Every structure is written in C-alpha cells, then in structure tokens.
Amino acid sequence: MVDERYGSDGLKLGSLTDRAGVLRRGERQIVRDAMDRISRKFPQLFVAIYTDSLGELANLRQYGFWLLNRSAFMDVPAEKPNEAGILLTIDPETKAAGMTFGYLLEPYLSESDTFECLSRAHGHWLDGRYPDGIVRVLEHLETILIKRSRQARRDPESFQRKVMPGTLLGDPVQRLREGHQTSKKNQEVPK
Amino acid sequence: MKRAWLSIGILLFASSAGAQELDPLDVGLVEPVALKPLSEDLHSRYFSEKPRKFMSDPQRLLNSRDLRARNDFLNYHSSDSEIDLWFYLFKGDQEVSVKSLGIAEKFFDEEKPSAIVFYYMGQPERSELMVSPSLEEVVPLLERARAIESAVQQSKDDALVVKQLEKFMLQMSIRTYWMEQSLQAENDGILTQEETAEAEAVKEAQKSALQIWWEAYQPQFWYALGAVVLILLSVVLRAVLVARAAFRFPEIEVEPRLGGGDAAGVGAVISFASASVSPAAQRHQAPDYLKRL
Numbered sequence: 001m002v003d004e005r006y007g008s009d010g011l012k013l014g015s016l017t018d019r020a021g022v023l024r025r026g027e028r029q030i031v032r033d034a035m036d037r038i039s040r041k042f043p044q045l046f047v048a049i050y051t052d053s054l055g056e057l058a059n060l061r062q063y064g065f066w067l068l069n070r071s072a073f074m075d076v077p078a079e080k081p082n083e084a085g086i087l088l089t090i091d092p093e094t095k096a097a098g099m100t101f102g103y104l105l106e107p108y109l110s111e112s113d114t115f116e117c118l119s120r121a122h123g124h125w126l127d128g129r130y131p132d133g134i135v136r137v138l139e140h141l142e143t144i145l146i147k148r149s150r151q152a153r154r155d156p157e158s159f160q161r162k163v164m165p166g167t168l169l170g171d172p173v174q175r176l177r178e179g180h181q182t183s184k185k186n187q188e189v190p191k
Numbered sequence: 192m193k194r195a196w197l198s199i200g201i202l203l204f205a206s207s208a209g210a211q212e213l214d215p216l217d218v219g220l221v222e223p224v225a226l227k228p229l230s231e232d233l234h235s236r237y238f239s240e241k242p243r244k245f246m247s248d249p250q251r252l253l254n255s256r257d258l259r260a261r262n263d264f265l266n267y268h269s270s271d272s273e274i275d276l277w278f279y280l281f282k283g284d285q286e287v288s289v290k291s292l293g294i295a296e297k298f299f300d301e302e303k304p305s306a307i308v309f310y311y312m313g314q315p316e317r318s319e320l321m322v323s324p325s326l327e328e329v330v331p332l333l334e335r336a337r338a339i340e341s342a343v344q345q346s347k348d349d350a351l352v353v354k355q356l357e358k359f360m361l362q363m364s365i366r367t368y369w370m371e372q373s374l375q376a377e378n379d380g381i382l383t384q385e386e387t388a389e390a391e392a393v394k395e396a397q398k399s400a401l402q403i404w405w406e407a408y409q410p411q412f413w414y415a416l417g418a419v420v421l422i423l424l425s426v427v428l429r430a431v432l433v434a435r436a437a438f439r440f441p442e443i444e445v446e447p448r449l450g451g452g453d454a455a456g457v458g459a460v461i462s463f464a465s466a467s468v469s470p471a472a473q474r475h476q477a478p479d480y481l482k483r484l
Contacts (some may be wrong), residue, residue, distance in 0.1 A: 013422055014353035032412070040437065041437060041438060042437070042438055042439070042440075043437050043439065044439055044440060045440075055368060060460050061460050064458075088466050094462075094464070095462060095463050095464035096460055096461065096462045096464070097460070097462070097463065098458060098459065098460040098461075098463055099458035099459060099460075100458055101458060103445040103447075104440060104442060106445045107438070107443045107445065108440055109458070111405075111458055111459050112457040112459075113458075115459035115461065115470075115473075115474060116459030116460075117462065118459055118460075118461040118470070121461075121463075122463050122469070122470045125463040126466055145438065146438055148440070149438035149439065149440055150438070152440055156441045156443075158440070159443060160443050178404075
C-alpha cells in the first residue's frame with residue numbers, strides 16, 4: 001500500500017541527504033560527526049537523515065517507513081542492513097520530523113523513546129537551527145540506546161518477550177486451563 | 192693584647208734558643224732523694240678545702256715576702272687571663288698522688304677555667320699540671336706536657352730555688368695564653384652554635400601560621416593530594432573508557448510488519464510549526480498512517 005503511494009523502486013541515497021537544503025556546509029560536518037559517533041558507539045547500527053519538502057501529499061510516518069525499507073544507503077557498510085538503521089526524516093515545509101527504526105531495534109526502542117528524542121530538538125527547530133536540533137536528537141538517542149543495551153545484557157529475555165509472537169507463547173486456551181487447574185489445587189483442603 | 196705579644200716573643204725566643212731534651216740531673220738541683228708521702232695532717236691542710244689564694248703554701252716553704260710576690264703575680268695573671276693559675280708548693284722530697292685527689296673536679300669545676308700546678312721546690316721537673324674539667328677536652332695532654340716542659344726549661348736557668356719558681360710561674364703564665372687560644376676557638380664554635388640556635392629560634396617565632404601548619408601537616412597534605420590525584424585520574428580514565436565503549440544488542444527475531452522487509456519500528460512524529468504547540472501537547476500520538484491507508 002505504501003509502495004502504491006511512494007513507489008516500489010528503491011532509492012539510492014547517502015546516509016545524510018539534505019534535499020531541503022537546511023544544512024550549510026560547515027553544519028553538515030557537525031551533523032556527520034554526531035552520526036558517526038552513533039556508529040562508533042553502536043557498531044551494529046547506523047543513522048540516516050533525510051530532509052525534504054514532502055508537501056501535503058506525504059504522511060511523514062508512512063514516508064519514513066517506506067524510505068527505510070526501500071532505500072539503499074550508499075555510504076553505509078554492507079554489513080549493516082537497513083534493519084539496523086535509524087532514520088530521521090525532517091520536512092521543513094510542513095515543519096514536522098519523524099523517526100523510524102529497523103527491526104533490529106524493534107525490541108529496544110518504542111515510540112515513546114523516539115518522541116523523547118524528537119522533543120529535545122523542538123526548540124532548536126522552531127528557531128530554524130536544524131543542525132543543533134539534529135545533534136540533540138542523536139545525543140538523547142545515544143543515552144537511550146546505552147541504557148537499553150545494558151538492560152539487554154543483563155536480561156535479554158525481557159526484550160524477547162516484548163516482541164515474541166502470540167503463537168510462540170503457546171495455546172491461550174491451554175494456558176487458561178493450566179491456570180485454572182493450578183488455582184483449583186490451591187483451593188483443596190489439605191488432609 | 193700587649194701581654195699576648197710579649198708572651199709570643201718570649202716563646203719564640205725560647206724556641207729559637209734550641210729545645211733540649213730535659214735531663215733532670217742537669218737542672219742544677221739537688222740530687223734525687225727518696226720521696227716521702229705527705230702526712231695526713233699536711234694532706235688535710237692542703238686539700239681539705241679550696242685554697243683561698245692562688246699560691247698555696249701551708250708548709251711556709253716561701254718567706255712572707257716571696258709568698259706575697261708570688262701571689263701578686265698570680266693575681267695579676269688572673270686579672271689578665273681567661274685561665275687562672277693555681278700553685279701548690281711542696282718540698283722537693285715529698286710525694287703527692289695527684290690523680291687520686293681529684294681536686295680539679297672537687298674545687299676547680301667553676302665557670303672560669305683553671306690550671307693547677309703541683310710544684311716541688313728545687314725539683315721543678317717533678318711538677319705536675321692539672322686542668323679544670325672545662326679545659327680537659329680543650330687542652331690536649333700533649334699541650335699540657337709541653338707547657339710543663341717549657342716551664343721546667345726556663346726554671347733551670349737559675350740555681351736559686353725561689354728564682355726557679357719565679358721563672359717557672361712566668362713560663363706557665365705564658366703557656367696559659369696558648370691554652371686560652373684553644374679555649375677561645377672552642378667557645379667560638381659553641382657561640383656559633385648558640386647564635387645559630389638563637390637565629391633559628393627567632394626564625395621559628397617569625398614563622399607564619401601557614402608555615403607552622405605546613406610543617407605540622409605536610410605528610411597528611413601529600414597523602415590527601417595523592418588521593419585526590421588518584422580519584423581524578425580514575426574519573427578521567429573512566430570517562431575515557433566510557434567514551435570508547437561500544438554497545439551491542441542481541442538480535443531478536445521480529446515478525447515482519449506491513450510487508451516491510453527492514454523496518455517496521457514506526458517511531459514518533461513531532462511538529463515544530465508553532466511554539467504554542469509544545470512537545471508535551473503532542474505526546475499522545477495516534478498512528479494515523481493506518482487511517483490514511
């Protein structure tokens with residue numbers, strides 16, 4: 001469905017694509033440094049930033065979802081698939097920004113987390129300071145990812161349970177019966 | 192000062208005259224006789240108390256005039272010297288055990304140093320010299336022996352017993368000058384030490400409170416500084432390690448969603464179109480992409 005809207009052909013992009021032209025030359029390097037820092041801290045992951053005036057036709061959430069699935073980021077190493085990516089999409093025309101992340105981070109990041117990251121940039125983007133806002137987003141993202149990495153090291157199963165499909169948890173009816181029998185045993189009067 | 196130059200002159204003259212090994216038989220004295228120990232009565236008269244005059248002659252070996260002259264000489268010497276001269280006169284055939292008496296420590300351990308001579312009339316070569324305790328370490332035995340030897344040499348120039356004593360005493364007076372020099376050198380060293388101590392005391396009093404504190408707590412200060420440095424280093428090291436640390440995520444199988452091959456982690460969207468719409472107001476977000484679709 002999303003392909004119907006935006007196309008099924010893949011895009012070849014750089015990890016930092018500023019089609020909207022919100023970043024000056026010196027500012028690009030600042031943003032690039034912040035992106036590289038994420039890559040160093042989290043060797044499995046990469047960050048991609050895309051700015052464009054999408055207009056009213058585009059829904060930012062949809063577009064980000066489509067972009068991360070359909071784009072080939074030319075400067076990202078091959079050992080980092082898109083499922084290890086975090087895409088920040090900024091539309092300076094509608095003044096909206098969204099964040100999308102790959103399946104690798106599905107157990108570890110939530111919408112609330114990404115909202116917290118974007119909130120850090122709100123004041124900067126209001127004033128048109130796009131690079132500052134982007135750096136703040138990535139800084140907060142780093143903090144969250146460090147925390148989640150440590151938590152996953154201590155208790156990986158808790159994150160597995162978050163994303164485990166219902167079928168893998170077992171037959172729900174069977175589970176209910178087992179629970180009922182357990183409670184019945186507890187109610188029996190000891191002889 | 193004049194006396195010093197005179198003494199030096201006499202000494203040099205005496206030295207230039209040629210030193211001869213003293214032969215007691217050449218002194219021009221009576222031939223050696225059997226020695227008699229001092230009677231107890233005489234012992235008591237000599238050594239029961241400290242002599243009242245520099246010349247001690249309980250046996251009246253000198254007539255009153257000579258005794259007075261000798262005492263005057265010794266008084267004059269005392270007024271001009273840092274070291275008093277005391278003479279005990281004995282007969283030539285008397286024998287006194289000097290060392291067993293211990294009179295130097297008993298009677299002459301006073302502020303002004305003393306040289307005490309046991310003089311045997313007519314037998315100056317038997318004379319014995321003692322010094323007060325304050326001079327014991329300052330005037331070496333060799334110097335004392337030289338003093339006696341020199342005085343004996345001078346005394347043999349005269350055959351008269353009284354004249355021998357006179358010349359002996361004169362030479363001893365001259366020899367005490369050298370003892371004074373030794374004493375002065377010792378005192379200068381002591382004074383220097385005292386001056387240094389006094390200067391250090393003044394310096395100590397002038398120390399500021401900070402200096403006093405520093406001297407009292409210097410070891411503790413260095414320990415504390417070392418601890419602070421260690422803590423700072425550990426903080427810096429930790430920061431460096433944290434900065435260089437890399438974090439990984441366990442790969443967990445996730446069911447594909449919406450046909451997305453790589454991504455379905457749909458995050459938040461925020462609007463920054465208006466300052467009046469704060470992020471807090473946008474917190475509860477409804478996934479509208481499904482609606483659109």
